[in-house]
Amino acid sequence: MFKIRKKEQLSKLITLLEIDAPLIARKAQPGQFVIIRVDDHGERIPLTIADFDIDTGTITIIIQAIGKTTKMLSVLEVGDSVLDLVGPLGMPTKVGNPKKVAVIGGGVGCAIAYPQAKSLFNSGVEVDIIAGFKDKDFVIIEDRMEKVSDNLYITTDDGSYGEKGFVTNKLSELIKSGKEYNLVIAIGPVPMMRSVAEITKKYGIKTIVSLNPIMIDGTGMCGGCRVTVGGKIKFACVDGPDFDGHQVDFEELMLRNSTYRESERKAHTCRLDGGAGKDV
Numbered sequence: 001m002f003k004i005r006k007k008e009q010l011s012k013l014i015t016l017l018e019i020d021a022p023l024i025a026r027k028a029q030p031g032q033f034v035i036i037r038v039d040d041h042g043e044r045i046p047l048t049i050a051d052f053d054i055d056t057g058t059i060t061i062i063i064q065a066i067g068k069t070t071k072m073l074s075v076l077e078v079g080d081s082v083l084d085l086v087g088p089l090g091m092p093t094k095v096g097n098p099k100k101v102a103v104i105g106g107g108v109g110c111a112i113a114y115p116q117a118k119s120l121f122n123s124g125v126e127v128d129i130i131a132g133f134k135d136k137d138f139v140i141i142e143d144r145m146e147k148v149s150d151n152l153y154i155t156t157d158d159g160s161y162g163e164k165g166f167v168t169n170k171l172s173e174l175i176k177s178g179k180e181y182n183l184v185i186a187i188g189p190v191p192m193m194r195s196v197a198e199i200t201k202k203y204g205i206k207t208i209v210s211l212n213p214i215m216i217d218g219t220g221m222c223g224g225c226r227v228t229v230g231g232k233i234k235f236a237c238v239d240g241p242d243f244d245g246h247q248v249d250f251e252e253l254m255l256r257n258s259t260y261r262e263s264e265r266k267a268h269t270c271r272l273d274g275g276a277g278k279d280v
Helices: 022-025 068-074 110-121 142-147 169-176 190-203 249-258 259-266
Strands: 001-011 014-020 033-038 045-048 050-055 058-064 086-090 100-106 126-133 151-156 183-186 206-208 226-229 232-235 242-244 269-272 275-277
Touching: 014 068, 022 058, 022 086, 022 100, 033 058, 050 110, 058 068, 058 249, 100 110, 100 169, 100 190, 100 232, 100 242, 110 142, 110 183, 126 142, 126 169, 142 151, 151 169, 151 226, 169 190, 183 190, 226 249, 232 259
Parallel strands: 100 126, 100 183, 126 151, 183 206
Antiparallel strands: 001 014, 014 058, 033 045, 033 086, 050 058, 206 242, 226 232, 269 275
16 A cells, blocks of 8 residues: 655646655656556556655656546545555656757646656756646646746646747747757647657757557556557557657557547446436
């Protein structure tokens, strides 16, 4: 059992949980993830390690309550426990030796981008963070991102906070203004990462994306998380989740991610009264 040490509500649907997991905290590196199971009857889902603290023996995860398991996690309180927590899994992010980096996060993807920015910033690298959200109510971890960046740019789709527009608009603007990035790290919705990669490819800027295909065991055994990168089959759980954004087959990734959408919807509802759905 892994006890929850801290809970913070970042927005209406987004929750931060700090969990007691000293062995995982000791080994964790930016880019890695855990697989969590709430109870005996729960599904196993992958969640990126948003932060870790060796001294306190804790790891931090940030969840958006949109599915059955994430909703179960979101209602847990300090002192409660989750049954299983396996990790750290996946390959740590390999960035080389860049001097100037743009770290781009979209929505909850900012929670995944944060440890990448933190590691680079603490290593003396110049870091710009571009964080994009739907609107003001969805903005998360702004204070944390500000502490690990030389410049933090926040965009919202409707302009209710920060600058109006998408992260891709801001990235293009910064590059055209003379920002000479050696590396771009993009984490968020697949269409966003694809658009970022299309922009950076024109300028020849190395780009790393974190992929989120369907994942079951996290050890490469099931093959559910296979993706095509550079024309070759890769498994996100053991070969990634980070890959060269210019080599990823994003069309295939989006198609595979939508394969079980209807089944997922049915798993979260029960059929009553001749077909009316009810949340469970």
